[in-house]
Amino acid sequence: MSNGRTAVVLVSGGLDSATVLAIAREAGFECHALSFAYGQRHAVELEAAARVVAHHGAASHRVMHIDLGAFELVALYLFAVLALANVATEI
Numbered sequence: 001m002s003n004g005r006t007a008v009v010l011v012s013g014g015l016d017s018a019t020v021l022a023i024a025r026e027a028g029f030e031c032h033a034l035s036f037a038y039g040q041r042h043a044v045e046l047e048a049a050a051r052v053v054a055h056h057g058a059a060s061h062r063v064m065h066i067d068l069g070a071f072e073l074v075a076l077y078l079f080a081v082l083a084l085a086n087v088a089t090e091i
Helices: 015-026 044-056 068-090
Strands: 007-011 030-037 058-065
Touching: 015 030, 015 058, 030 044, 044 058, 058 068
Parallel strands: 007 030, 030 058
Antiparallel strands: none
16 A cells, blocks of 8 residues: 555654554555664564564565664763853853
8 A cells, every 4th residue: 555655664663653654554655664773682672663564564674783882982072062061151
């Protein structure tokens, strides 16, 4: 059931993303699901996402692996900038 429109739906395996996928499919979108593996302790979230995608008949499901360690430097930099900005406003 596609009306020529395509959607990428972020699917976590939770209720919110399952609802969005269901609404998009009901509206006639060809849905491509995208999930993120970011080092979760349990694979349960990704397993749930796969079940949601299969249930709603998405055209595809991709899992993007993200190394959160790559963001540590960015977070440290932002923390330093915000700390300096806070000090500057108190002077």
